[in-house]
Amino acid sequence: xxxxxxxxxxxxxxxxxxxxxxxxxxxxxxxxxxxxxxxxxxxxxxxxxxxxxxxxxxxxxxxxxxxxxxxxxxxxxxxxxxxxxxxxxxxxxxxxxxxxxxxxxxxxxxxxxxxxxxxxxxxxxxxxxxxxxxxxx
Numbered sequence: 001x002x003x004x005x006x007x008x009x010x011x012x013x014x015x016x017x018x019x020x021x022x023x024x025x026x027x028x029x030x031x032x033x034x035x036x037x038x039x040x041x042x043x044x045x046x047x048x049x050x051x052x053x054x055x056x057x058x059x060x061x062x063x064x065x066x067x068x069x070x071x072x073x074x075x076x077x078x079x080x081x082x083x084x085x086x087x088x089x090x091x092x093x094x095x096x097x098x099x100x101x102x103x104x105x106x107x108x109x110x111x112x113x114x115x116x117x118x119x120x121x122x123x124x125x126x127x128x129x130x131x132x133x134x135x136x137x
Contacts (some may be wrong), residue, residue: 006038 009026012018018026095103120134 003038010038010042 005027009018010021013023013026120136123131123133124134125132
C-alpha cells in the first residue's frame with residue numbers, strides 16, 4: 001500500500017469515518033515497520049520548555065490572586081471599622097446629679113426598712129478564705 005493511501009485511511013480511522021474493510025486494510029499491512037514509521041511521523045512532540053511556561057503561567061495567576069487579596073482585605077477591614085464608628089454610639093446619655101439621686105431613691109424604695117439591716121455578729125473563726133460567725137437574735 002502506498003503512503004498516500006495509508007495517510008487517507010489513517011485520517012478516516014482517526015476521524016471515526018472508516019469502514020471495517022478499510023480498517024482491516026490499514027492494520028493488515030505486510031510490514032509492521034511501515035506502520036511503526038507512520039506512527040512515529042504522526043506522533044506529536046511536546047514543545048521544549050512547555051512545562052516551564054505552564055508552571056510560570058500558573059504562578060502568575062496565583063500571585064495575582066494573592067496580590068488582589070492582599071490589597072482588598074485591608075481596605076475592606078478599614079471600611080468596616082469606619083462604619084462601626086458611624087453606627088455604634090460612642091457614649092451613652094450622661095445623667096445629671098439630680099437624675100442619679102432620683103434613680104438611687106427609686107432603687108432604695110424597693111427595700112423594706114427594718115431598723116438595722118445587718119444583725120450583730122460574733123466572729124468564731126476567720127481565715128483568708130473563710131469567716132465563721134454567730135448572729136445574736
